[in-house]
Amino acid sequence: MSPEARALLEEASAVVCTQAKLDPKSSVAIDEMQARPSLPVQHPDAQAGAQRAQKLLPVAKALVISSLRQLVVEYNLQKSPRFERRVQQAIARVNAVRRVRPDMESRDNASVFLSRPQVITFGTIFLAGLRSDEGMISVLAHELMHIADGENDSLRLLVSAVGSKAGDLTGLDVQGQRGEEITCDLIGAMAVRAYVADTPGYESIARRLARSIQHNCVEIDEGDEDHLSPRSTIRALLSLHPVLVRELVNDREERAQPVPPVKQ
Numbered sequence: 425m426s427p428e429a430r431a432l433l434e435e436a437s438a439v440v441c442t443q444a445k446l447d448p449k450s451s452v453a454i455d456e457m458q459a460r461p462s463l464p465v466q467h468p469d470a471q472a473g474a475q476r477a478q479k480l481l482p483v484a485k486a487l488v489i490s491s492l493r494q495l496v497v498e499y500n501l502q503k504s505p506r507f508e509r510r511v512q513q514a515i516a517r518v519n520a521v522r523r524v525r526p527d528m529e530s531r532d533n534a535s536v537f538l539s540r541p542q543v544i545t546f547g548t549i550f551l552a553g554l555r556s557d558e559g560m561i562s563v564l565a566h567e568l569m570h571i572a573d574g575e576n577d578s579l580r581l582l583v584s585a586v587g588s589k590a591g592d593l594t595g596l597d598v599q600g601q602r603g604e605e606i607t608c609d610l611i612g613a614m615a616v617r618a619y620v621a622d623t624p625g626y627e628s629i630a631r632r633l634a635r636s637i638q639h640n641c642v643e644i645d646e647g648d649e650d651h652l653s654p655r656s657t658i659r660a661l662l663s664l665h666p667v668l669v670r671e672l673v674n675d676r677e678e679r680a681q682p683v684p685p686v687k688q
């Protein structure tokens with residue numbers, strides 16, 4: 425990355441985490457969620473989150489499919505008939521998802537059991553901590569991308585290309601599962617960007633876009649073997665999406681993306 429690109433990335437990252445403090449609907453940071461006591465499924469905040477997630481699931485599915493298509497073209501994989509078949513199967517898996525299941529034990533995590541891929545299990549702390557449609561769509565899209573990749577990592581070609589690119593741009597180690605996680609985050613950010621373009625409102629563009637990444641604005645910045653740390657996730661994600669960086673910094677959309685109609 426050029427010094428200019430790096431400076432712009434730092435600026436965008438500052439916008440995301442400044443909005444975390446100013447925006448009344450900002451997503452709660454992961455470390456703050458981790459520190460909270462478990463939340464019963466019946467708690468009003470958990471119920472509101474579960475309803476929001478279920479309501480947005482059809483939109484998130486459509487946005488994941490269009491974002492995946494876009495990413496395949498961006499990484500120049502659209503010409504391989506074998507990969508195209510895999511993408512079609514991935515899209516079928518996304519389309520088969522039916523339900524969000526709120527779960528107290530899952531706390532601040534969302535997960536998919538690939539033996540039961542029609543259901544996204546969502547911790548109640550996480551449901552309550554994602555206070556905007558944009559924040560919720562980014563996490564739903566992340567989980568849907570895991571479902572798209574499926575049990576056999578069938579989108580490996582795309583996932584490892586995204587991971588290598590993030591690694592090259594940032595110098596971070598983004599191999600293996602970390603590549604999949606950052607690809608899921610990227611699809612989440614792309615989905616939110618398309619959602620913002622498709623649902624104009626009075627809130628600032630930067631504020632709405634920031635919600636797609638904001639849960640990573642942690643104080644305690646720890647990763648593990650499978651995940652970059654949250655702060656590194658912000659850097660890796662923004663390095664992959666220079667348009668998003670400029671939109672965050674300039675508080676202006678560069679180009680409205682066409683979004684396919686959603687059947688509800």
Ligand SMILES: [Zn+2]
Binds near residue numbers: 566570605608
């Ligand atoms: Zn994940």
